[in-house]
Amino acid sequence: MSNVNTTSAFETIETAENLSDIDPLNGFAPSTHDTDDFIGDEVDQEEDKNTSQKEYTDDGEESESEAEHLLQEMEADYSESELEELEALQEEFKSPVATPSVTLGSKLVVTGGKFPVAKGSNYRDAIWYFPHGKHSFPNNVRFDRKVPGSNELKRVLIYHVIPEFSPFSYIRSYSTTKSWGNEYKILEQYIFSANRMTAEPHHLRMISLPLILRAFEAAKESEAKHHYFALFKLIRLWINLSEHQLIPEELRLDIALEQIDIPERRQEVVKSRFQGTLDSWVSYSEEDLEILIDYSMFWVEGVMPELKKLKDYLVESKFIHLADKLVTRRERFEELEQLMTITVKEKTVMRPSIRKFAKEGVDYYSYTWIEGYADVLDGIRNAIFILLALVTGARKSELAVMSFADFEIDGNGDYWLKITRWKTAASPTHGEDDRLPIPKFIGDLVMQYQDLRSIEPFVKQGFLFQAQKSNKTVKKATPALINYIIIQLKNELPIDRLHCHRFRKTIAEILINRDERNIDIIRALFGHKSYAMTMRYIARNPLMVRSVAIAIEQNYTREFHEIVAGIRFGAHSGDAAKRIYQQILKRPDEFSGKQLKVSLMAYISHLLSAGEPIFIRRTAVGTYCLTGEHFTRESLPPCLHGKHVEGELIMPDPSNCQMDCKKIVVLASAKQALSDNITFYTTVLENSTGKLSSTAERELQRRIQATQIHLNNLNAAGHSGPQLIEARNV
Structure with a gap:
């Protein structure tokens, strides 16, 4: 890498100067006149004799080529991951059904449901506990549905996505079983609740092809884009098990699989999968x-x-x-x-x-x-x-x-x-x-x-x-x-x-x-x-730097674009938002379309090359935490004040976001939430006069004041209004 005197590795994305100092076409070139807003000391980036970074000149063609190169690499990365995900889905869709030697129906007839599905869990239990890694969350499936008959239907479906009992080769892990269990509520929402039906046998017999097609259309129009994919998958499982007579007769669907699993719908469902919750x-x-x-x-x-x-x-x-x-x-x-x-x-x-x-x-x-x-x-x-x-x-x-x-x-x-x-x-x-x-x-x-x-x-x-x-x-x-x-x-x-x-x-x-x-x-x-x-x-590893940079860019693009769009076209508040807006005014073209991806990619690569990642989290409606700072026990953010922290990796706690923090960006979409918070805190104060300690009262007043500053900023007509009010620790 070239020996460049840059800002510290601890510089943060919420300091908008960082973003402005990235020339996406000519590499990272920190300005010399705006360094006060950077966080951390200036350091010399050590030259690595084993790697080299191409120096880009002001030549337009060469710069444009580098920008296009970055975009091509991101697209290639997305295409590669999408292809492999599609291959995995094809395995799922094309997996044949292997009829087990003893079906669930036979077990239910012989035992009445008193048989184990996992160590310590029987079929009729309210919770099935499956094995999980020592560092991972439990793989539990709960049967607490309120719709009559729904728990029985859920049991017969989820039983067949347990690795030991599944007739499908693509079911390999208990985490998948848990995922199916969590998604069952989507089936209940669009089939039963939407049609005011129970999941009892006399209502199951009323489920028709038109009813299912209407459910698909409703799921497709849902804001939760993954609902369509999940519903299709659940209905497909239910019909598959019914056709192969693997579930009790009274719980089967009398609909042929080829009536819903047609090439056009499969293509549409897969497309929704990639436009929904699946990141690249x-x-x-x-x-x-x-x-x-x-x-x-x-x-x-x-x-x-x-x-x-x-x-x-x-x-x-x-x-x-x-x-x-x-x-x-x-x-x-x-x-x-x-x-x-x-x-x-x-x-x-x-x-x-x-x-x-x-x-x-x-x-x-x-x-x-x-x-x-x-x-x-x-x-x-x-x-x-x-x-x-x-x-x-x-x-x-x-x-x-x-x-x-x-x-x-x-x-x-x-x-x-x-x-x-x-x-x-x-x-x-x-x-x-x-x-x-x-x-x-x-x-x-x-x-x-x-x-x-x-x-x-x-x-x-x-x-x-x-x-x-x-x-x-x-x-x-x-x-x-x-x-x-x-x-x-x-x-x-x-x-x-x-x-x-x-x-x-x-x-x-x-x-x-x-x-x-x-x-x-x-x-x-x-x-x-x-x-x-x-x-x-x-x-020191350019491939890993680029891989992590692409992962961050892809993982946080939605959030970051929302932040930039919210600041550029609407009201905003917070020190970080103010600095980002100032940089947008200087270089508006770099904060839009494909150029934004290139700018963000170059910025992230620079941080990683300096040995530092970034942190972006949504903390509430319209509010984000943006930082890459190395926090210590002596320099904790407001969200960690008074908390016991250990280890070298001290990170912000988005669940305890404080309005007086310098790391937050507040957008116009947060207005209602801010107003509601002020009303809540004020009501608590008014109804608790003489009942709260002076410390508790001061804390509530601090929250009201900090929240009101942001609300005032958002109400100041955004860009056309007067300069933003500074949010200070109070």
Whole structure:
């Protein structure tokens, strides 16, 4: 990166000077006359000898090219994630129904509903408790619906999306079961409540195709865009189970699946999915991440050392030089059998391959390690894929071409990875190379894996992620190599919608949210005790910087655009809003349309390159918290005053937003809420005269005064009115 004297890494997005100082076409160029509004000390950004940042001149064509490059990369990222999400949905829609040996109807007849659906939970219980990760929220499904008969219908539907009992292969996790349970209320809303029906059998018989089509139309028009997708999915499940007679007869729908699941509607539903709540990036949940990391550690920390013992023995005994790779003995070869038996945490991943045969009346034992060794190598490969996909920010096409020759160790013992970028390269034929830092922990694992593959027939063509069970020569590595890994992981792990794009977004979310619960995973992956150290490390990786920047831009675009639009075209209040508006006046073109995306992207990339993320949260109607500041126990924001805080990652508490905070932006849409708050606080004061302590009265008066300042600003006719009233701590 070029050596530029910039503002501190702790500069915040609510300081609008930050945004104005981003020239989206010519790179980040801080002004020298408006630095008072920046937060933090000025620092010199250290030049990284291993990376370089192109300096852009004032040449219009070159600048326009860079802006277009950013937009193309964002579009490519969105297209890639959308494609993989569509593939996951196609799996769901095309999944065949596998009739279980014992249907729910049979169980209900025999037991009357007294059978377990999970450990400690029976079918008739008011709550089903399913297993969940130690860091994740409980996977509970509640049966507390008020519509008569609705709990019984919910039970028969949700039972069939429990992984152990589901006839559908795409149901793999309990978090999915919980999600279906939460969405059931949408079915109740549009089918039963909207038509004043119960869910009892005599009303279920009245459900017709026209009624369902009307429900679809109503869901489609809902402001909650995901309602259409969820309703279609629930109705489709209900009809599917009815047609295959998997639920009691009195709860079945007498409607054919092809009457509602037509290509046009499926296309429409999928489209609504992407225009609704689905962002173009979806990270793995904490529970998913815990499963992925546990799986990886099983292979690299548990299995890999055991395979190393076998490999060293094969080398020392020169068995690897045997032409047919067969070791034959007249007696059982117990030492080799023990080494070929690899069991970790009571799971056996390799067993001896022994063939007993007689020759001239004498028994012989023949051993081969090839197939079992290859199986274990593929398991280790999958584990390393997970780790590298998480920490590099690389796309599928970039991961596929990685080879052992791309990994280097410099004079300081640090690992570097040469990576070829295709998506955004100037030459799509040759690509362009980047050098990325790799955590020592992961670099060591790659070297150990290379050592395990250093014997024939496992050397192959040297591609890191090629399959070992295959004898096919890989002349050109393609994303198909990664597809094979994803298929294996889908078959082994209870994670829904498992695909490549989500790996590169997961660390991004941890870094964005600065989540203490996942700090141990950060430490394990990067070997850093400090979050700040990890951020400085990420700053050296241009792919991860860009990946996180895209994730933030996509995740917060809706909020940020609402903020900018609210400030630009309506009344607003707050120090942050005032400074942003001043910058909009200076450069209005940079705060609209596609140019806003470029400006935001360049700004975020700069912060990340300096080792700092940002924080954007809606706190109430029309009110936002915008900051990237590193808070300490000595410099807490108003929302944390008086609270006990621990750890290095101190973040604002949006649920306790205070109107006198310098970090908030208040838009015109907050007027009614502000007015209601003033009325509420005033009423409490008037009705509690002499009953409240002087401290409590002062607190209520402080809130009224701070809220009134913002309301006055919003009522001052926005841009055409007088200058905004300053919001001060009171």
